[in-house]
Amino acid sequence: MYDGIINVYKEPGYTSFDVVAKLRGILHQKKIGHTGTLDPQAEGVLVVCLGKATKLCDILPDHDKEYEAVLLLGTTTDTEDMTGTVLTEQPVDVTEEQVRQVIASYVGTYEQVPPMYSAIKVNGQKLYDLARQGQVIERKPRPVTIYTLEILDMDLPRIRLRIRCSRGTYIRSLCRDIGESLSCGGCMEQLIRTRACGFHAAQSLRLDEIEAHEKDGTLAGYITAIDEMYAELPKLTVTEAGDRLIHNGNKFRKECIASMTEGTQTETCEDDNMDEAARYLVYDSGKRFTGIYEYDLGAGEFRPYKMFL
Structure with missing residues (x-):
């Protein structure tokens, strides 16, 4: 099953739901949703979320x-x-x-x-x-x-x-x-x-192209990973002790953080580097992305905003 976002070029004559239904047949998976309806006669970019990424449908970055x-x-x-x-x-x-x-x-x-x-x-x-x-x-x-x-x-x-x-x-x-x-x-x-949502028509794939890539095993290269949609957010990697907490979707404290990076810089987890309600991409000790957390400055802890377990 695919987990991520795919940039689909909806052709005229299809409803947005038609595109989702056809993708379910092509990809042989049910968890598929789109992020914004296009009228049947319209064409162009239809951003489609696959698998765990369907949790993104209502929270994708609000690009114009x-x-x-x-x-x-x-x-x-x-x-x-x-x-x-x-x-x-x-x-x-x-x-x-x-x-x-x-x-x-x-x-x-x-x-x-x-x-x-x-x-x-x-x-x-x-x-x-x-x-x-x-x-x-x-x-x-x-x-x-x-x-x-x-x-x-x-x-x-x-x-x-x-x-x-x-x-x-x-x-x-x-x-x-x-x-x-x-x-x-x-x-x-x-x-x-x-x-x-940051996707352009020039890079969109039509349904027949998606089907061809699926058949030859190259489709994964056209799917955007969930955390790539939030590349501007700082990244937290937790310790092995923190794995148990985040794998159950629980909150955790700074003591569970092994490292924090923002862009290419490694930061320290001090309060003066943290903003109230700031969001972070959180990874387990094996570097696997698990979810987006928000920081509660008063409580000194990170609380789950959206989990992708």
């Missing part, structure tokens, strides 16, 4: 995400992309300069109303289930941050954009909002996620 999208002005749909029913079509009577000004105005934090066709829950029900029943529910706007919004190409009514944004941003809704600001409406015609 990057997309390339095509905004189609003049058309609105109920899904805010081209998979839905067309609601309105109107002429696009805007200049390129007007488009540039409006697009630039969305850089920063703004309140975004999520789409009806989304997995957000309202009163215990997913919005897309309610939408398929013909219901339209009022959605509360949520703050999202657009770090960069670059025009790659403009051939009106189409605009190709590169977007770097915070988690929770709906690119469909961004396209809708830009269209509304231009008074002609708009929807998302195409979406590629080019980066997520």
Whole structure:
């Protein structure tokens, strides 16, 4: 069984769950999960956790995400992309300069109303289930941050954009909002996620490539180890006496530490080198990674944050 993270290129037409289901068949293991849904028609980076790494799905480093999208002005749909029913079509009577000004105005934090066709829950029900029943529910706007919004190409009514944004941003809704600001409406015609959780599309593997590497025994070289995802954290190695504690997921004191390294430097385990609630990668005396611990300065002990035993 594989334990680690794999950078999958999701092709259009697959749901994120389809990718997980196919990987379970290819890798012959059940413990597989992804870290962020991509719409079926979208493509690009889907970060998938395998084996023990499935515990990472909700705590992976909160990197921003990057997309390339095509905004189609003049058309609105109920899904805010081209998979839905067309609601309105109107002429696009805007200049390129007007488009540039409006697009630039969305850089920063703004309140975004999520789409009806989304997995957000309202009163215990997913919005897309309610939408398929013909219901339209009022959605509360949520703050999202657009770090960069670059025009790659403009051939009106189409605009190709590169977007770097915070988690929770709906690119469909961004396209809708830009269209509304231009008074002609708009929807998302195409979406590629080019980066997520530190992984890039250029290094992604398609399902057929993963299957080929699995068959020839080379797939392990494409899987990122769990502790590599947190390479910026300092590392603690415990003594043999500390092994019994960490192998049972228990807290331990500084006396159980054999060594501490931060980057390439070996540090001493003194309080002035420790920060309250700082996190550490913890290894047993045999150098096997066991989990992430937090330091309680007041108690002078390390407490488990997430174990990977």
